[in-house]
Amino acid sequence: SRIPLTVLGAGAMGAALARAWLAAGHPVTVWNRTPARAEALAADGAGVAASAAEAVAASRLVIVCLLDDASVGEALDGVALGGRDLVNLTTGTPAEGRARAAWATARGARFLDGGIMAVPPMIGDAGSGGYVLYSGSGELFEEHRDTLAVPTGTRYVGEDPGFAALYDVALLSAMSGMFAGVTHAFALIGREDVPPKDFAPLLADWLTAMAPAAHQAAERLESGDHGKGVVSNLAMQVAGNATLLRTAGEQGVSAELLTPYTDLMARWLAEGHGEEDPAGMVELLDLRRGED
Ligand code: NDP
Numbered sequence: 001s002r003i004p005l006t007v008l009g010a011g012a013m014g015a016a017l018a019r020a021w022l023a024a025g026h027p028v029t030v031w032n033r034t035p036a037r038a039e040a041l042a043a044d045g046a047g048v049a050a051s052a053a054e055a056v057a058a059s060r061l062v063i064v065c066l067l068d069d070a071s072v073g074e075a076l077d078g079v080a081l082g083g084r085d086l087v088n089l090t091t092g093t094p095a096e097g098r099a100r101a102a103w104a105t106a107r108g109a110r111f112l113d114g115g116i117m118a119v120p121p122m123i124g125d126a127g128s129g130g131y132v133l134y135s136g137s138g139e140l141f142e143e144h145r146d147t148l149a150v151p152t153g154t155r156y157v158g159e160d161p162g163f164a165a166l167y168d169v170a171l172l173s174a175m176s177g178m179f180a181g182v183t184h185a186f187a188l189i190g191r192e193d194v195p196p197k198d199f200a201p202l203l204a205d206w207l208t209a210m211a212p213a214a215h216q217a218a219e220r221l222e223s224g225d226h227g228k229g230v231v232s233n234l235a236m237q238v239a240g241n242a243t244l245l246r247t248a249g250e251q252g253v254s255a256e257l258l259t260p261y262t263d264l265m266a267r268w269l270a271e272g273h274g275e276e277d278p279a280g281m282v283e284l285l286d287l288r289r290g291e292d
Helices: 012-023 033-040 052-058 069-075 094-106 138-148 165-189 196-211 215-223 235-251 259-270 279-286
Strands: 006-010 028-031 061-064 085-088 110-117 132-136 153-156
Touching: 006 012, 006 052, 012 028, 052 061, 069 094, 085 094, 085 259, 094 110, 094 132, 094 165, 110 138, 110 165, 132 138, 132 165, 138 153, 165 196, 165 235, 215 279, 235 259, 259 279
Parallel strands: 006 028, 006 061, 061 085, 085 110, 132 153
Antiparallel strands: 110 132
16 A cells, blocks of 8 residues: 655645655645645645645655745744654755754654755656655665655665755756856857757767766776876866867857856966866865865
């Protein structure tokens, strides 16, 4: 038999999650601050609670998917959490995840924080490749892992409740850099008569081909060896950057998405790392560098 659960938040993501559990036969109680969004799930078989407290009282397993950490604090203010298994799928920072875990534990709940690596249409679609990063109570995760795996994939990344948010934000931050590059590339070709649709397959294939560089960088960061077997050393890449910047100028495109990274490379070169692979540049971003 499927265990009952509660979903707090029937926004785009909360509603998708609730529907996936309902479709799998779980009894689901939903609550949403604006009642109409919860009531829309009644047609799918959800029980609608009149308050967050009533919804939390309805099931031991409570999934929270609200806008941000502040809304979680607001929605659960004064709600009895003793003996509950709280799974927080609200996006937040690592510090918010840790503070929320301490807050929940002090109220007698077990706590798991989650970072959703999917958009709502991927929820309930087993082939979508989406997943949720989890961290916090390993006990809670083990006990509910089959239920948690119903809407999308699961990846448990450790007892530290800040890790789900840390991994989530690290992945999103890398994506942000990728989208900056995509934006610049389309701006460059956009100055000519090249249809974006003709260029897009080249762009997607190139980014895919370059993605495994993350593994090589990881190897160097773990070994601390940035000099052995270098294919494209920093000095060569900095010279190449001049061509990227000149081309932006020729095409009448602002280089503002490129220069933060090219400037950082130039600084690392000036510190004497020209013969190395650029993976060691992460050191330059450490704001506590030189403090200890
Ligand atoms: P929506 O904007 O669709 O829904 C936000 C939800 O938060 C609504 O249920 C809203 O209630 C509720 N809410 C906001 N403020 C409060 C408050 N002060 N007290 C109580 N409830 C509140 O967002 P999503 O469902 O898309 O996102 C939910 C979470 O999922 C976010 O943390 C988001 O980052 C994360 N997520 C979303 C993804 C997406 O693509 N949508 C992808 C990955 C993660 P009301 O209806 O009353 O306004």
